Amino acid sequence: MTEFLTHHRKKLFIVFLISALLMVGLCAQLGFLMIARSDHYSKMADELHKRERTIKAARGEIVDRNGTVIAANRTVCTVSVIHNQVTEPEKVIRELVRILELPEPEVRKKVEKWSSREIIRTNVEKSVGDQIMNLGLSGVKVDEDYKRYYPYGSLASKVLGFTGADNQGIIGLEVKYERYLKGRDGLILTTSDAKGTELQNAAEERVEPVPGNTLTVSLDVNIQKYAEQAAYQVMEKKGAKAVSVIVMDPRNGEIYAMVNVPEFDLNDPFTLNVESGGLTGTELQDARNKMWRNRCINDTYEPGSTFKIITAAAGLEAGVVHLDDRFSCPGFRIVEDRKIRCHKIGGHGGETFLQGAMNSCNPVFIDVGARLGVDSFYHYFEQFGLLGKTGIDLPGEAATIMHKKENMGLVELATVSFGQSFQITPIQLITTASSIINGGRRITPHFAMNVESTDGTYYQKFSYPERMGVVSEATSETMRYILEQVVAEGSGKRAKLPGYRVGGKTATSEKLPRSLKKYISSFLGFAPADDPQVIALITIDEPVGIYYGGTIAAPVVADIFSNILPYLDITSVSETD
Structure with a gap:
């Protein structure tokens, strides 16, 4: 018996x-957590009772080269309710329905919902937000927010782009330079109870927002207006499907x-600019995407x-043609089994290379292409930068669609030499032409010039690559002379x-399929001819009636x-005399 008790006492002692030991x-x-880690867990406890409301940062403005604001912000409000702070729910529901013009069931559901915060409506006009705030309704919060605003409406719409409901860029410069424009949101910190609802009369902490940077671009509002007005006039006059214009400085690529x-x-970027009745959801979005496309950079065409201009420059640079070389144009050229016609059915007869350029004679340029040959022609395509992209600072630039070198026969060489059977973008054409007339520097077309913070503490000037030696200065000078004669007498x-x-140079290109007999009329011009400071390209898509580029595009x-x-x-010539 004694041994039994002793055995159990030992067990009890061990337990x-x-x-x-466990208690110790x-x-x-516990002592360690209460003393050494007290600050950490106190902070965690506080965090559990904190709620955040975002203070939206003002998006950076976009200004033109003269400082004119072309993308700004308009102050709007976000209206919300905090359930446990609402003392007169029926009055709150009634006033919000009246002022915000919302359905009563929708507002009632949100006001009566037990949650930390319910947003009633965003993007409320400032005057309306002030009206609600002045009512002094308990539990109703009116926070200031920003909405993108464009003072000139549709001006340069496909270049500037727009922002979505979250004020984030969607297309154009708005999305390209998002990181500079977006700013950094601030916060309003409030205290909540165990159920997560904000406590009334609790102190608020604020983390102030940091506004986005101001982006200065090369666009000139006045020049954009001139160009848009001229484009709309010719589109209406010729019943055209669309018209595009690019005006650029050929010396540095500033657009x-x-x-x-x-x-x-x-x-109002989601409302179509054409009739849209009866479209399904998918069709509507497709129509919007088409409306937003920037044809100058997103679409290719046969130039x-x-x-x-490119064929002539390549021929002169390679030394296979000179201004006084003689050619004969009977109205066509036979290339293998193909009869390729000149635009002048009866032909131009005997002519020099200069006259062939002035007359825009297809047979002359077919001959120049043949003198170059496929290998040399392809070499100049690469040297001029035509096989790549321009690097313009807008999203979605399309690349040149060109025959593979190994698939390029004599017929393809002939048609390419006068601008058919391949496709490029308008921005690629004007950039390459700029490089040919500016002394041989391949420039990068661009819009952004610099960004600067509103407080002046941050500034960045953008730079863009240039490539020398596209053509020699002698070839460039000759090309300027040829193209001046095209305008003077051609x-x-x-x-x-x-x-x-x-x-300048005219063009009338037939769209595919050829059987439709639809055309793109265009003209590329620059001035002054001896010292180019401005270059412009206009394309008129599917004009009705007379469609020749020299007749309808050049005057624009x-x-x-x-x-x-x-x-x-x-300075004009008369002013220098």
Whole structure:
């Protein structure tokens, strides 16, 4: 019996000892947490009772080269309710329904919902938000927010782009330079109870927002207006499907204007600019995507005779042709089994290379292409930068669609030499032409010039690559002379502008399929011809009636130049006499 009791006492002692050790360990751990880690767990407890409301940062403005604001912000409000702070729910419901013009069941559901915060409506006009705030309704919060606003409506819509409901860029410069424009949101910190609802009369902490940077771009509002007005006029006059215009400085790639009419309203970007009745959801979105496309950079086309600028430059640079070389144009050329016609059915007869360029004679340029040969032609395609992209600072630039070198026969070489059977973008064409007339520097077309913070503590100037030696200075000078003669006495004479020396090239390209007999009329012009400071390209898509580029496109560029050359203080010939 004694042994039995002794045995159990030993067990009890061991259990007690283990329990005591566990208690000591727990007490030590508790002491450590209460003393050494007290700040950490106190902070965690506070965090459990904190609630955040975002203070939206003002998005950075976009200004043109003269400092004119073309993308700004408009103050709006977000209206919300905190259930446990609402003392007069029926009055709150009634007033919010009346002022915000919302359905009563929708507002009632949100007001009566037991939650930390229910948003009633966002993007409420500031005056309406102030009206609600002045009512002093308990539990109703009115927080200031920002909504993107475009002072000029549809001006340069497909270049600037727009923002979504979260004020984040969607297309154009708005999305390209999002990281500079977006800013950093602030916070309102409040205290909540165990159920997660904000406590009334609790102190608020604020973390102030940091506004986005101001982006200065090369666009000029006045030049953009001139170009848009001219584009709309010719589109209406010729019943055209669309018209695009690019105006650029060929010396550095700064773009003064980029027009894609019809444009759309930047302040209402989801409403179509054409009739849209009966479209399904998918069809509607497809129509919007089409409306938002920037044809100057997103779409390719057969350039037609404006591409003869490139063929001529390649021929001169390679030394296979000279201004006084003689050619014969009977109205066509036979290439293998193909009869390729000149635009002048009866032909131009005997002519020099200069005259062939002035006449925009297809057989002459077919001959130049043949003299170059596939290998040499492809070499200049690469040297001029035509096989890549321009690197313009807008999203979605399309690349050139060109025959593979190994698939390029004599027929393909002939058609490419006068601008058919391949496709490029308008921005690629004007950039390459700029490089040919500016002395041989391949420039990068661009919009962004610099960004700067509102407080002046941050500034960044953008730089863009240039590549020398695209063509020699001698070839560039000859090309300027040839293209000036095209306007002075050749196919581009409707681009003449009294008092100014203008160079350029016309084009009329037939769209695919050829059987539809639909055309793109275009003209590429620059001034002054001896010292190019402005270059412009217009494309008119599917004009009705007369469709020749020299007849309908060249006068539009002349009209644009008549406005912008004096505006840019480009001296006329008469002023230098």
